[in-house]
Amino acid sequence: MSEWRDLRREASFRGVPFWVDSDSVPVGRRTQLHEYPKRDQPMVEDMGRQTREYKFEGFIVGSDFIAQRDNLLKALDTPGPGELIHPWFGRLSVTAGKCEISHSRNELGMVRFNLSFIDGMLTFPVQRVNTRRQLVAHVP
Template sequence: MPLIKDAISSFLGKDQGWKWSEHLHPASFRGVPFAVVSGESVFGRRQAVHEYPYRDTAWIEDLGRSSRKITLRGFIIQDSKVYSAPDVITQRNNLVAACEEGVSGTLIHPTLGELTVSVTESGLRVNESADNGRVFEFTLTVIESG
């Protein structure tokens, strides 16, 4: 990753006075706070592809913006310095309950801000390990809804 960091630094210059970390939102889902390590989002357009005999190219019909799909990799931790929350098991239980509700909820994404989303099937995967004790890592996958 040093290559990417060097490329970004040379592209942006040494110090532009703008620090991206100062523009991050504290992450939460349905009011349950957590820390985010990384994320991935999918953006695009819905399309109908029409193919015709004796034509080498297709006619693409635009059907509007597709739903945004977001995956966050994060953790909940006992005695966090980033957010205030109860013990890690209660936090995990609160996050599970938030993900199992049957209606859309509010996700505060670190860079996208407030979004209305629904949790996908198997959308919350929690990794508990004796090595990490008071830290539970998780992956949360949601889709924008309205």
């Protein structure tokens, strides 16, 4: 068996498996281009790594597809980060983004979807006690 077949994993989110038709993720750097009059060269400002948004077109199929669909809906509706098993990138901690699920009369026993997962999660600043300042204030 070839190496890429050995590396591929079965996709799932929060333990709910699904089949993947295709996937995509933007990569690279975020940049801001600055162009100036009477200059031949622009200035390119590096704004950091591109946010990785993992997008899937996939499906769930089988005699229990309704139950599996409901499990996936529950997993997608749960707030906060969850574990995504990506077929090519492995285990990732992501937050579910905008997703769409569809049914078709021509595809009985199957549900299709477009899923979007954002790498990383929002963390709010946390206020911490400045113990150094408290110590200085209590020393005579």
